[in-house]
Each structure stands twice: as structure tokens, then as C-alpha cells.
Amino acid sequence: MRSLSPSRPFSIVVVSGLALGILFLMTACATAPKLRYVVAPAPGNPHQLAIALRLDGVPRDSLVLRGHASSEVFRLSDLEVLGPAGASIRVVAGVDTAIVEDRVVDIPRLTLRGPLPSSLQLRYRVEPGKRDGDSHMGFTGRCFGYADSEFAMVTGRELFLLPADADVIRRIEVRFALPQGWDAVTPWTQEGDHWIPGIRGTHVAEHLISAATGLGPFHERSFQAGNTRFRLAFESGIPHDQEETAVARLTRVARYVHDLFGRDLGPSYLTIVVPEAPTGDQISGEGWATGQGQTFVPLTGNRLHDFAEELISAYTRHAPYRTEIRSPEEYWLVDGITKLYAWRAVAAAGLIDEDDLARTFAESYVTAFTAAGVERNLEKLYATPNSARLGRETLAPFVLLHLDRELRSAHPGAGGLDAIVRRLFRGKTAPSLWSSLPARPGGWTEFRASFVRGNVLANVNSYFEMTPTHPAPEPPRGKEVRHLTLAYTGDSFGFLENCGCKVNQSGGVARRSTILRELRRKDPDLLLVDAGNAFIKPDKQDEPDYFSRREQALYLQTMDFMRYGAAAIGTTELSYGLDHFRAMGRGVRTPYLAANLLAEGRPIAPPSVLLHAGALRVAVIGLFEPPRGGAAEPAFEAHSS
Numbered sequence: 305m306r307s308l309s310p311s312r313p314f315s316i317v318v319v320s321g322l323a324l325g326i327l328f329l330m331t332a333c334a335t336a337p338k339l340r341y342v343v344a345p346a347p348g349n350p351h352q353l354a355i356a357l358r359l360d361g362v363p364r365d366s367l368v369l370r371g372h373a374s375s376e377v378f379r380l381s382d383l384e385v386l387g388p389a390g391a392s393i394r395v396v397a398g399v400d401t402a403i404v405e406d407r408v409v410d411i412p413r414l415t416l417r418g419p420l421p422s423s424l425q426l427r428y429r430v431e432p433g434k435r436d437g438d439s440h441m442g443f444t445g446r447c448f449g450y451a452d453s454e455f456a457m458v459t460g461r462e463l464f465l466l467p468a469d470a471d472v473i474r475r476i477e478v479r480f481a482l483p484q485g486w487d488a489v490t491p492w493t494q495e496g497d498h499w500i501p502g503i504r505g506t507h508v509a510e511h512l513i514s515a516a517t518g519l520g521p522f523h524e525r526s527f528q529a530g531n532t533r534f535r536l537a538f539e540s541g542i543p544h545d546q547e548e549t550a551v552a553r554l555t556r557v558a559r560y561v562h563d564l565f566g567r568d569l570g571p572s573y574l575t576i577v578v579p580e581a582p583t584g585d586q587i588s589g590e591g592w593a594t595g596q597g598q599t600f601v602p603l604t605g606n607r608l609h610d611f612a613e614e615l616i617s618a619y620t621r622h623a624p625y626r627t628e629i630r631s632p633e634e635y636w637l638v639d640g641i642t643k644l645y646a647w648r649a650v651a652a653a654g655l656i657d658e659d660d661l662a663r664t665f666a667e668s669y670v671t672a673f674t675a676a677g678v679e680r681n682l683e684k685l686y687a688t689p690n691s692a693r694l695g696r697e698t699l700a701p702f703v704l705l706h707l708d709r710e711l712r713s714a715h716p717g718a719g720g721l722d723a724i725v726r727r728l729f730r731g732k733t734a735p736s737l738w739s740s741l742p743a744r745p746g747g748w749t750e751f752r753a754s755f756v757r758g759n760v761l762a763n764v765n766s767y768f769e770m771t772p773t774h775p776a777p778e779p780p781r782g783k784e785v786r787h788l789t790l791a792y793t794g795d796s797f798g799f800l801e802n803c804g805c806k807v808n809q810s811g812g813v814a815r816r817s818t819i820l821r822e823l824r825r826k827d828p829d830l831l832l833v834d835a836g837n838a839f840i841k842p843d844k845q846d847e848p849d850y851f852s853r854r855e856q857a858l859y860l861q862t863m864d865f866m867r868y869g870a871a872a873i874g875t876t877e878l879s880y881g882l883d884h885f886r887a888m889g890r891g892v893r894t895p896y897l898a899a900n901l902l903a904e905g906r907p908i909a910p911p912s913v914l915l916h917a918g919a920l921r922v923a924v925i926g927l928f929e930p931p932r933g934g935a936a937e938p939a940f941e942a943h944s945s
Contacts, residue, residue: 395414
């Protein structure tokens with residue numbers, strides 16, 4: 305245990321700025337104090353919150369208030385405790401250090417020693433800071449948003465200091481400034497004079513403000529899909545054109561999903577829209593059936609896919625609107641339908657071409673099917689010692705895509721798989737897929753045995769059909785006397801070792817170097833080039849930290865050691881901006897090329913380089929291909945125009 309003065313910052317978790325809000329708590333146990341919080345922006349400092357806590361029914365001997373265990377930063381300052389007449393009450397402040405899931409965390413503790421009056425007031429300020437995380441309101445009672453320009457998190461157990469027995473709290477009333485017509489973003493139920501959160505957990509303190517967003521001025525946009533009103537709360541400050549684009553495309557996706565399942569998601573579906581977070585894309589999670597908070601501006605294909613996936617999951621996974629699949633052999637349908645139709649919804653919104661989408665699924669399917677250690681039998685995905693992730697995310701959606709093609713070929717105009725999905729998910733319990741399919745000679749036994757159970761690799765040639773060209777005949781050639789060995793890499797994202805994204809991997813710079821050494825023994829004139837994206841992906845870092853920069857520098861050194869002749873500039877090379885790319889490239893021998901990239905009208909890199917392979921001279925030109933559709937990396941978008 306470490307003792308601290310009350311004004312010294314505690315090492316606990318960040319919280320975010322809120323509009324003025326009042327929280328009342330009543331305890332189910334007569335011995336526990338009643339608490340009343342007032343939360344408001346701190347006067348004169350938009351980076352802080354001013355918290356006022358009134359306690360009634362305080363034990364006479366002592367009272368211990370605790371925060372939440374965390375390894376992050378929550379700066380608490382200006383703490384004072386006052387009695388009814390304004391008399392100051394002595395506080396012993398400390399931090400208990402504990403090991404939670406192999407992490408060293410701090411638990412703030414305030415001890416008020418008696419004799420104590422029955423009523424007390426605590427006043428303190430909290431200062432938010434940056435934090436990695438996602439922006440959903442999930443089962444742990446979390447809300448995310450902004451405090452000024454910094455991304456932060458708001459949660460009941462982390463915002464408030466609570467008595468040690470706070471878990472007995474059962475009745476909570478929360479009021480925050482929300483958009484007009486919004487009472488909360490979680491389903492609340494009223495019991496007498498009190499409102500109780502519809503999400504009930506073991507520790508009610510986790511849900512203290514799960515219904516609040518009050519993170520700044522919002523305004524509401526809405527549209528209808530069937531009888532469900534989709535309500536979008538846009539945080540002020542989002543550019544008008546981005547808001548209009550987001551509304552239009554979210555509308556298309558929501559109506560596509562609604563028409564697919566043919567039924568409503570209750571009277572309203574609520575979505576909080578915030579600008580791009582500095583720590584990266586914010587992913588909704590943990591299954592939110594009636595609303596989500598996400599980064600949707602600027603809108604990309606990946607973000608729209610996440611929105612569609614949450615909508616579809618409301619029908620396929622989450623109460624109260626889901627349809628339950630009873631047979632374990634058909635659990636894979638949930639994964640396949642969710643993945644396939646989330647991307648089809650993006651295509652319906654115009655951010656990706658349907659044929660390109662089919663080709664992408666086919667490519668991923670072949671890669672996953674031929675990978676070692678992958679469970680190919682979809683009916684065993686949830687009862688297998690093998691890797692099931694590729695089955696759920698890659699094999700399952702493609703098998704359904706393949707089934708859709710067969711259905712549309714055999715029964716034109718019948719709606720294909722879309723009609724089957726609507727039939728499967730129209731009630732509380734889904735019928736079997738195989739009993740829902742139209743009859744055909746021989747039934748669907750062979751399809752199920754071959755593709756669903758993974759015994760046969762599907763013929764994917766039709767997904768890559770191209771119109772053949774007929775060039776003019778070439779004159780006769782002499783005997784070929786020149787030979788060139790070309791090796792190339794791409795999309796390595798700075799990984800020094802295996803990326804961990806699938807089983808039985810053979811990646812990493814050590815293996816690559818060994819293979820290149822063997823190839824050069826056979827052909828010393830081998831040319832080695834990189835197609836781009838050799839820099840680390842931004843993920844959830846708004847700026848690369850010390851370790852990321854060190855790892856990136858080491859990776860570029862290994863490229864020099866492996867004697868790369870040239871490398872093209874890809875998306876990740878520019879994700880942190882041109883200055884970062886140039887800084888990391890200092891001292892690197894491998895030439896980076898870009899014939900079609902300009903900064904202020906000037907090329908940012910040489911367009912080409914001439915390499916020599918024995919007597920051959922080979923010109924290598926670097927071309928940058930922008931990410932297709934709207935699926936660009938948010939960090940790249942922020943540094944490009």
C-alpha cells in the first residue's frame with residue numbers, strides 16, 4: 305500500500321467530460337449510505353469534471369470509498385470532505401496495488417475516520433486523458449466519447465468513488481443532457497418512482513451511467529426502416545458533407561438489412577455518431593441489440609460493415625429480437641450469414657462492387673481451405689480442437705455465397721439465399737437450413753457433404769471470369785537465353801515474427817532470410833522487391849510509440865540485410881504522415897518508389913529505379929494504388945487528400 309496526499313493524482317482509469325448530470329442512488333441495505341452525485345464540467349477548465357457527492361446515512365466510526373482497479377491514468381485533485389456545517393473532515397488517501405490478469409493495477413482508496421456526522425459532502429475534480437478503447441455501450445456499462453479533443457471513457461464504476469459495499473446498490477436514476485427526445489441509450493424500465501437499467505449485471509455499479517452519452521452538444525437525425533425508427537445522434541462539429549454522407553449510407557444499409565430479414569427491431573434503434581477518434585477506429589462490441597455508439601465519420605467501408613454486422617447480429621445473436629438456431633450442426637449459419645450479408649449491405653450502399661466482393665470471398669476461401677490446422681467441417685466449428693476462426697470468418701460466408709449461386713441458377717427469380725434467410729429468421733426458432741431449401745433432384749446431400757463438411761474444395765474459377773483477349777500473332781522467336789529470378793513480398797506490416805493471424809504459419813524475417821539465402825545460392829542475380837505496406841499498421845495508436853518506432857526501424861534494417869532492390873510505397877507507409885515516413889527512412893538503403901504520389905505538387909519519392917541482374921537491366925516503377933471503395937485506413941485518410 306502507498307499513502308498519498310488527497311490532492312496528488314491517483315493512477316486509475318480515465319473518464320470523459322459530461323454535460324451537467326445528476327445521479328441518485330438508493331441502497332437496498334439499510335446500513336449502506338445513500339449517495340447523490342452531481343457531475344458537471346469544471347468551471348474554467350474544459351479538461352476537467354467537477355464531482356459533488358452527498359452521502360446520507362454515513363456510519364459513525366469510519367467510511368471507505370474505493371475507485372476501480374486500472375493500470376491507466378485518472379487524475380483526481382482538489383479533494384475536500386465537509387460536514388453539515390462546512391467543517392473539514394480528515395481523509396487518509398491511499399492506493400492499493402494488485403495483480404489483475406497478469407497486470408499491475410492500482411485501486412484508489414479514501415478512508416474517512418470517525419467520529420463522522422450522518423451527512424457528508426465530497427468535492428473533487430477528475431482530469432481525463434487519452435485512452436485506447438472502443439466506442440460501444442456494452443454489457444459492462446461503458447460509454448465512450450470526447451473530452452475536448454481527447455478521446456476518453458465514461459463509466460459508472462470508474463467515474464465515481466463508491467463505498468466498499470457499493471454492489472448492493474439496486475435502484476438508480478440517471479439524468480444527463482441528451483438530444484431532444486432521448487431519455488437514454490439503453491433500455492430502462494420503471495419501477496415505481498425509480499428507473500432501473502434494463503441490463504442487469506452482477507455488479508450494478510458497472511451500470512451507473514451506461515445510459516448516458518452527455519459528452520457534448522448532439523443533434524438528432526432519423527429515418528424509418530419498416531416500423532423501426534433509426535435515430536442517429538450526431539455530435540456537433542462533424543462536417544456537414546460527412547454527416548449527409550453518413551446518414552445516406554447508414555440509411556441504405558439499415559433498410560437493406562431490414563428488408564433481408566423482413567421484420568422490425570422494435571420501435572427504435574439508437575446510434576451515437578462521433579468523429580474519428582485519435583486512437584483509431586472505434587469498434588462496437590459485446591453484443592448490443594438495441595443501439596450502438598461508433599465512429600462513422602469519415603465513413604469507410606469497414607465502418608459501415610461494422611454497423612451492418614451489429615444490425616444483423618440483433619437478428620441472429622442477441623435477445624430480444626434474435627432467432628435461435630437449435631442444432632449445433634447449423635451454428636455456422638450465424639457466422640456465415642453475418643459476415644456475408646454485412647459486406648453485401650456495404651455493397652448495397654455503393655462502397656464496394658458486388659463482383660469484387662465475391663472474388664475477395666473466393667480468394668479468402670481458397671487460402672483458408674488449403675491452410676494447415678483449419679477446421680474445414682463447418683458443422684464441427686464449435687466442437688473442434690482445430691482453428692475455427694477462419695472457418696467462421698472465411699469458409700462459412702463463402703459456402704453460403706456458393707449456395708446462393710446454385711439457388712439462383714436453379715430457380716431464377718426466386719430470391720436465392722435472401723429468401724431462405726428471411727424464412728429461417730422470421731420466428732423465435734429457426735427451422736433447419738436443409739428443410740428450408742427448395743427441392744432438387746438428389747437433394748442437397750452432396751452439397752452438404754462436399755462443401756459444408758469440407759471434403760471438397762469448391763471450384764472458384766467462375767468467380768474470376770475474365771473476357772479473353774486475342775492478340776495478333778507474334779513473330780517467331782529465337783531460343784530463350786536469358787533467365788531472371790524475381791522474388792517479391794508485400795503487406796508484411798512490419799512483422800518481425802509470425803503475425804498470429806492463422807495457424808501453422810511460416811512467416812517472419814528469419815524464415816524469409818533463410819529462403820532468400822537458398823534462392824540466391826541457385827541464382828546469385830536474384831532480384832528482390834517489396835510491393836508496399838511494409839510499415840506497421842496504425843491500429844489503435846494515434847501516434848507511434850517508442851516501441852513501435854524501434855520495431856519499425858529494426859524491420860527496415862532487416863530489409864536492407866536481405867538486400868531488397870526496391871520497395872513501393874503503400875498505405876501504411878503514409879498512415880502516420882509523410883514526415884514519419886521520411887524520418888523512418890533516414891539511413892535506409894532500400895529505395896522507396898512512387899511514380900504517382902505528390903505532396904504540394906512535388907513527387908515524394910523517386911518514380912523508378914534501374915536494377916541489374918547479371919547482363920539484364922530491369923526498370924522497376926513504383927505505383928501507389930489507393931484503397932478501394934471506402935475501406936481505407938482512417939489514419940491514412942487523416943494524412944492524405
